[in-house]
Amino acid sequence: AVSVSLFLLFCWHVYLILSGQTTIDVYQNRERAYEARKRGQKFVNAFNLGPKRNWQEAFDVHGRWWWLTWMLPSNAPKRGNGVVLPTIYHEHEGSPGEAGEAVPLGVRSVEMPEMK
Numbered sequence: 001a002v003s004v005s006l007f008l009l010f011c012w013h014v015y016l017i018l019s020g021q022t023t024i025d026v027y028q029n030r031e032r033a034y035e036a037r038k039r040g041q042k043f044v045n046a047f048n049l050g051p052k053r054n055w056q057e058a059f060d061v062h063g064r065w066w067w068l069t070w071m072l073p074s075n076a077p078k079r080g081n082g083v084v085l086p087t088i089y090h091e092h093e094g095s096p097g098e099a100g101e102a103v104p105l106g107v108r109s110v111e112m113p114e115m116k
Contacts, residue, residue, distance in 0.1 A: 017058045020048035046087040
């Protein structure tokens with residue numbers, strides 16, 4: 001029973017990473033998607049960069065061997081500051097303002113631009 005529970009918890013967290021969400025985001029995004037459907041629109045999670053990029057951002061691994069090095073310890077300085085996150089609208093290269101306007105973590109709950 002414990003093994004099954006741990007496996008399910010592991011699967012849940014892999015899903016969260018691959019979809020670019022936190023647990024709270026899942027519930028908020030579900031509500032936003034429902035509201036968008038009522039308006040005849042489609043909700044898009046701005047923090048979902050795609051499974052590969054989401055995994056790379058979560059584990060701060062990049063380059064040719066990212067798929068192997070994600071699980072290894074590293075002394076390399078981390079990219080970014082943990083507050084500013086890339087979105088599908090704006091990307092960053094480690095600090096706010098370098099490549100467009102980045103979205104601060106505390107702004108995750110704001111309404112995203114309407115997609116037509």
